[in-house]
Amino acid sequence: MAKHETPLLDQLEGGPWPSFVSDLKHQAETKPEVYDILGQLELSYKDRITHWKHGGIVGVFGYGGGIVGRYSDVPEQFPGVEHFHTIRVAQPASKYYSTENLRKLMDLWEKHGSAVTNMHGSTGDIILLGCRTEALEPFFWDLTHEMGQDLGGSGSNLRTPECCLGTSRCEWSCYDTQETCYHLTMHYQDEIHRPAFPYKFKFKFSGCANDCVAAIARSDISVIGTWRDEIRIDQAAVKEYIAGNYPSNGGSHSGRDWGPFDIQKEVIDLCPTECMWMEGDELKIDDKECTRCMHCINVLPRALRPGADQGASILVGAKAPILDGAQMSTLIVPFMKIEKENEFE
Ligand code: HEM
Ligand code: HEM
Ligand code: SF4
Ligand code: SF4
Numbered sequence: 001m002a003k004h005e006t007p008l009l010d011q012l013e014g015g016p017w018p019s020f021v022s023d024l025k026h027q028a029e030t031k032p033e034v035y036d037i038l039g040q041l042e043l044s045y046k047d048r049i050t051h052w053k054h055g056g057i058v059g060v061f062g063y064g065g066g067i068v069g070r071y072s073d074v075p076e077q078f079p080g081v082e083h084f085h086t087i088r089v090a091q092p093a094s095k096y097y098s099t100e101n102l103r104k105l106m107d108l109w110e111k112h113g114s115a116v117t118n119m120h121g122s123t124g125d126i127i128l129l130g131c132r133t134e135a136l137e138p139f140f141w142d143l144t145h146e147m148g149q150d151l152g153g154s155g156s157n158l159r160t161p162e163c164c165l166g167t168s169r170c171e172w173s174c175y176d177t178q179e180t181c182y183h184l185t186m187h188y189q190d191e192i193h194r195p196a197f198p199y200k201f202k203f204k205f206s207g208c209a210n211d212c213v214a215a216i217a218r219s220d221i222s223v224i225g226t227w228r229d230e231i232r233i234d235q236a237a238v239k240e241y242i243a244g245n246y247p248s249n250g251g252s253h254s255g256r257d258w259g260p261f262d263i264q265k266e267v268i269d270l271c272p273t274e275c276m277w278m279e280g281d282e283l284k285i286d287d288k289e290c291t292r293c294m295h296c297i298n299v300l301p302r303a304l305r306p307g308a309d310q311g312a313s314i315l316v317g318a319k320a321p322i323l324d325g326a327q328m329s330t331l332i333v334p335f336m337k338i339e340k341e342n343e344f345e
Contacts (some may be wrong), residue, residue, distance in 0.1 A: 001032040001080040004039030031081030040078045060140040064195040066151030083132040088152035089126040093178035112139035124162035125152035158191035164204035164212040173207025174310035175224030175338040209294040222315040227307030230287040237303035311337040
């Protein structure tokens with residue numbers, strides 16, 4: 001597989017940003033089939049049509065998902081991408097890796113595939129781009145036997161569940177998102193690997209309403225941490241914020257010239273349910289009206305904390321139809337406890 005002339009793609013290397021074209025050229029030095037990705041893409045730019053063939057089902061024995069079949073429609077010209085299947089590998093909860101694990105995975109992918117990756121796909125999986133049909137089973141054998149890792153979901157099945165950092169690093173997490181995500185991943189193995197639904201299905205887990213994995217916009221079942229008692233207030237710290245001794249938003253707006261901190265403007269007036277007010281120098285909250293949106297807590301993290309009686313809200317049905325745009329999921333269960341003892345149920 002030889003290098004192709006790619007004048008159109010080369011233009012994408014000119015800007016100030018990192019370029020996938022440069023990355024692919026670099027990769028091609030050790031994986032010559034990657035020259036054919038560039039060649040085929042150049043031809044697509046020229047012809048203004050994709051040269052990936054539509055359709056083509058491939059997989060590994062016993063699984064109905066995890067591999068997305070992909071073939072070139074000009075294989076004589078670009079034999080390196082005649083087959084170029086995508087493999088989805090389940091990511092660890094919150095995407096915590098050890099260097100050892102990553103090295104092993106990449107060694108495996110260099111051995112069996114093109115070595116091109118997308119870390120991570122928007123579904124959360126590790127996406128390995130470019131494998132020939134005959135290399136799928138050997139890769140799968142090594143992945144499951146040597147690394148103890150598994151394929152993720154694709155097609156009309158349960159997709160690999162995804163979670164925020166949760167209690168591992170975030171003090172706002174109202175339940176253990178990692179443990180819950182892991183538990184449900186193990187519980188629903190069958191649904192992940194053998195398509196049982198008429199369409200894809202996603203679970204996503206965020207520890208609080210900041211919703212760092214965008215569960216509310218991207219999942220059929222969103223589990224979002226919340227509390228049912230009262231926001232914990234440290235009035236002394238509120239005073240420090242008002243006096244300008246503590247930076248608001250954990251200092252993330254430092255350096256911007258927004259003038260001195262104004263609790264009325266930046267917190268009370270922005271509370272979506274208008275349930276906050278000052279009484280003298282004390283901050284008051286009518287917790288019955290509070291929707292647990294996290295805004296005030298984000299601005300005053302040293303003064304305010306989620307309540308102590310914590311759990312999660314369950315929402316269903318987010319989708320993003322092309323014409324209507326993103327639609328948020330609908331609240332079904334306002335509050336439930338989520339604990340290991342009751343098996344997260
Ligand atoms: C015939 C060509 C292709 C077809 C039919 C195709 C189709 C798809 C489909 C159906 C998905 C799943 C979307 C979902 O989550 O529901 C997907 C995801 C994706 N594809 Fe493609 N694709 C093609 C080529 C490519 C190529 C050439 C690349 C990159 C070089 C690519 C990169 C991706 C990425 C990064 C994702 C996202 C994976 C994720 O978010 O988990 N695709 N594609
Ligand atoms: C002005 C141009 C672009 C805009 C405004 C744009 C915007 C976006 C946005 C908003 C998302 C996030 C969607 C989400 O919330 O999940 C996204 C994701 C993505 N974009 Fe773009 N994009 C642009 C160009 C491109 C180009 C040129 C490529 C590839 C060559 C690309 C590849 C992707 C991929 C692969 C993802 C999914 C990332 C993932 O797997 O998590 N985008 N883009
Ligand atoms: S969603 Fe909430 S708990 Fe999870 S990482 Fe983001 S801020 Fe922290
Ligand atoms: S969490 Fe949101 S709704 Fe509740 S008091 Fe704070 S800003 Fe208002």
